Amino acid sequence: MAKVLQKANSFYDIYERKSGMNKDITHYCPGCxxxxxxxxxxxxxxxxxxxxxxxxxxxxxxxxxxxxxxxxxxxxxxxxxxxxxxxxxxxxxxxxxxxxxxxxxxxxxxxxxxxxxxxxxxxxxxxxxxxxxxxxxxxxxxxxxxxxxxxxxxxxxxxxxxxxxxxxxxxxxxxxxxxxxxxxxxxxxxxxxxxxxxxxxxxxxxxxxxxxxxxxxxxxxxxxxxxxxxxxxxxxxxxxxxxxxxxxxxxxxxxxxVETTEAKPHVFTIDNINENLSIPTRESASDKVEKKPQQQYRNPKLIIAGFGGQGVLMLGLGLAQAGMEAGYQVSWIPSYGPEMRGGTANCHVNLSTERIGSPTVSQPSLLIAMNAPSLDKFEKQVVKNGMILYNTSLIDKKPERSDIESVGIPATEIADELGNTRVANMVVLGAYIGLTGILDKKTLFQALPKFIKRNAMIPLNEKAIERGIEFVQK
Amino acid sequence: MAGNDQEYPKVVIREDECKGCGLCIVSCPENVLFEQKHLNRQGFHPAGYKGQGCTGCTFCFYQCPEPGAITVYKKGYVEEEVS
Missing domain, CATH: 3.40.50.970 (Thiamin diphosphate (ThDP)-binding fold, Pyr/PP domains)
Incomplete structure (x- = not known):
């Protein structure tokens, strides 16, 4: 035992953080x-x-x-x-x-x-x-x-x-x-x-x-x-x-x-963080994506908008699902009003070979407009040299901007020919991949059962996608 | 302090750090600590050491709530230990 008992080293010599005078004594009362x-x-x-x-x-x-x-x-x-x-x-x-x-x-x-x-x-x-x-x-x-x-x-x-x-x-x-x-x-x-x-x-x-x-x-x-x-x-x-x-x-x-053990510090590396969080080590998405679309179509940021009931959210979900299976980083965020059908709905989708910073899209490189109010609302937000895909069955005017590529598809009419107007969304999705080559048809077909719950509907949806591709490639 | 070499334990009180609570005084088995008449910087009557009789028991050290107010030198202390 020490021969001199004095102020412990674990105390500061001078209490610099203490306010006011007397930085050599504690603030406690006498006898505390x-x-x-x-x-x-x-x-x-x-x-x-x-x-x-x-x-x-x-x-x-x-x-x-x-x-x-x-x-x-x-x-x-x-x-x-x-x-x-x-x-x-x-x-x-x-x-x-x-x-x-x-x-x-x-x-x-x-x-x-x-x-x-x-x-x-x-x-x-x-x-x-x-x-x-x-x-x-x-x-x-x-x-x-x-x-x-x-x-x-x-x-x-x-x-x-x-x-x-x-x-x-x-x-x-x-x-x-x-x-x-x-x-x-x-x-x-x-x-x-x-x-x-x-x-x-x-x-x-x-x-x-x-x-x-x-x-x-x-x-x-x-x-x-x-x-x-x-x-x-x-x-x-x-x-x-x-x-x-x-x-x-x-x-x-x-x-x-209880046995004495030694507590070891954590070592934080990417590998052991992934392991702790059970995240499989993934190769970079850009290596995995085989199909490389033309430069202007890469890493698209989409806003997909229309009436509730037009399958706007499912269009986005299908694109994100198929994109994920193709090896892209993807995100999908829905935004809709209280109405199930007849209200307005839109969703934000990112497909990227890089990590996605924010899932929300404020400046889309691609707008899919399924009805006229959607075109009016979002046209101005599309980036220069971006693209608008619009449903000419329900939109009787053309986009006003000239600094973007715009493509009209009579999606609802094509769907009606197939026997169900509700697959208009898949017609547009087919048109989109046909135009840009962001995904191939096979990958998309493989992903269909993941987001279409009723198996009986899958052949119709496949047909709708094919009609969309045919339409833009004509 | 004159007359206190290393053979004699001692207690040193930093008067300006003392708050005059008196806990050291009542704990001292040898009654060699006392309340001083004068006031310190903060207006307390600080404790003081009578100058002899300390046995180095350290009771006062562990009773004192102020980290630096009391230093106890036990028998055979080495001056170098003081920081």
């Missing part, structure tokens, strides 16, 4: 329990030589500013959410030592469920729960841990069980769960008790260093300011009154049953 626990934690971090991989989560409460003092990684979490933040950090960085430092208002009231769930999952973190039986920072209001009969600013006649219920005993609750490894309640006070706190702090941290499991150390602490007592009175009241409601001792300790 936080300072003592801070010292014990900092000393343990020094002794275990874990400062460079320790991350301390500060709560909301008086210890919100723990990051002023501890020379470790620090994150300040929203009220009660420290265990959730700790979970995220620990899972992303399993080799780090994650400490959740929380008060009783933070842990037992606002974050009551957060701590229970983290404990129940057995997250391999260490929680230091500082219980001083009130909300200290806000001026001494009643907390879940306020003991029966205790006077606070919000229980001026003393806590009454019939009105405010009984004090919540967190160690007892948590120790009923299966997953926690180590649960102990200790109390600050005389040197003998403080030494027990010191031991519990070290056990809590050691369990994490040995990668064993969830450790929960409840520290009964004093708040001379909130309790309106001198430091000495507060210490006595803790030992005489609080300990009666919150019996000290080890509630659970399975650490001897």
């Amino acid at each position: 329990g936080h300072g003592v626990l801070h010292k014990l934690i900092a000393e343990a971090i020094d002794d275990f030589d874990i400062r460079d991989r320790t991350i301390l989560i500060s709560p909301v409460g008086c210890s919100v500013f723990a990051y002023y003092y501890f020379r470790v990684g620090n994150i300040q979490a929203a009220h009660g959410r420290a265990p959730a933040v700790a979970t995220g950090i620990k899972r992303a960085m399993p080799h780090s030592i994650v400490i959740s430092y929380q008060g009783d208002g933070d842990l037992a009231a606002i974050g009551g469920n957060n701590i229970m769930q983290a404990a129940n999952r057995g997250e391999k973190i260490t929680v230091f729960f500082v219980n001083n039986a009130i909300y200290g920072m806000t001026g001494g209001q009643m907390a879940p841990t306020t003991i029966v009969g205790q006077k606070t600013t919000t229980s001026p006649y003393g806590r009454k069980p019939e009105n405010e219920g009984y004090p919540v005993r967190m160690c007892e609750l948590i120790s009923t769960l299966e997953a926690p490894l180590y649960v102990e309640r200790v109390a600050l006070g005389d040197p003998r008790h403080t030494n027990k706190v010191r031991r519990a702090v070290r056990r809590g941290l050691k369990n994490q260093i040995e990668n064993k499991g969830f450790s929960f150390v409840e520290v009964l602490s004093v708040c001379p300011s909130g309790w309106k007592m001198t430091s000495e009175q507060a210490k006595d009241w803790l030992q005489e009154e609080m300990v009666k409601y919150f019996p000290l001792g080890v509630y659970k300790d399975e650490s001897s049953k």
